[in-house]
Amino acid sequence: NGADFRMDPAVPLVVPEINPEAIAVHSGIIANPNCSTIQMVMALAPLHRTARIRRVIVATYQAVSGTGREAIKELKEQAPRYLAGEREFAPSAYPYRIAFNLIPQIGSFEKLDFTTEEWKMDRETKKILHDDSIEVSATTIRVPVFNVHSEAVYLETEQPLSVGAAREILAAAPGVVLMDDPAKKLYPMPLSADGRDEVFVGRIRADPYAKNGLHLWVVADNIRKGAASNVVQIAERMIADGLV
Numbered sequence: 001n002g003a004d005f006r007m008d009p010a011v012p013l014v015v016p017e018i019n020p021e022a023i024a025v026h027s028g029i030i031a032n033p034n035c036s037t038i039q040m041v042m043a044l045a046p047l048h049r050t051a052r053i054r055r056v057i058v059a060t061y062q063a064v065s066g067t068g069r070e071a072i073k074e075l076k077e078q079a080p081r082y083l084a085g086e087r088e089f090a091p092s093a094y095p096y097r098i099a100f101n102l103i104p105q106i107g108s109f110e111k112l113d114f115t116t117e118e119w120k121m122d123r124e125t126k127k128i129l130h131d132d133s134i135e136v137s138a139t140t141i142r143v144p145v146f147n148v149h150s151e152a153v154y155l156e157t158e159q160p161l162s163v164g165a166a167r168e169i170l171a172a173a174p175g176v177v178l179m180d181d182p183a184k185k186l187y188p189m190p191l192s193a194d195g196r197d198e199v200f201v202g203r204i205r206a207d208p209y210a211k212n213g214l215h216l217w218v219v220a221d222n223i224r225k226g227a228a229s230n231v232v233q234i235a236e237r238m239i240a241d242g243l244v
Contacts, residue, residue: 035226042199046173051157106140148190188219
């Protein structure tokens with residue numbers, strides 16, 4: 001459940017709803033993808049099968065639980081101090097105060113000044129979907145939310161894909177919950193996904209200026225589907241397929 005083996009060609013990188021066939025080719029190790037990648041590909045994969053995605057631009061809004069206990073503790077301690085008027089902090093989990101702030105850096109900076117987290121989303125998406133031609137450009141942001149990651153995803157497809165068709169595809173996709181009724185103010189939020197294993201998708205819109213462009217809003221519990229639950233689902237699939 002770490003990054004060490006994810007891009008090893010001999011190690012399957014698995015999201016059971018998307019590429020369960022990869023489980024059977026393991027040689028003793030199966031890798032769990034990055035939390036932000038898992039929830040994104042859960043929404044992308046069903047659309048990719050229908051219309052073939054060429055390009056993805058994603059901005060993530062990632063909760064502090066993705067960093068760990070110290071980050072949760074830091075947000076809990078900083079928020080009341082800030083509300084009480086304090087302005088000087090000595091953060092440790094992050095380079096800056098996280099309470100009432102956004103930090104546009106997750107991981108260290110690498111090639112072209114994209115972070116390790118941003119490159120993970122590109123490389124892992126290609127491997128999970130078995131398509132190196134998909135272009136994924138990410139901006140990953142840490143936000144002062146305790147749990148549940150959210151993502152604004154823009155995608156362009158080779159084949160035309162209407163908003164209605166995208167809704168139908170995602171509504172039928174395993175592990176995905178469609179929450180998309182703007183007239184009723186129905187859309188996913190961290191409140192929707194906290195403690196749940198499903199990935200929630202809404203705010204589906206056609207790009208008014210680009211052919212075959214769609215916008216999605218994707219929300220999932222990064223500790224459950226983004227980490228622990230996906231591992232359990234891999235194990236359950238192995239048992240069901242008689243692989244253990």
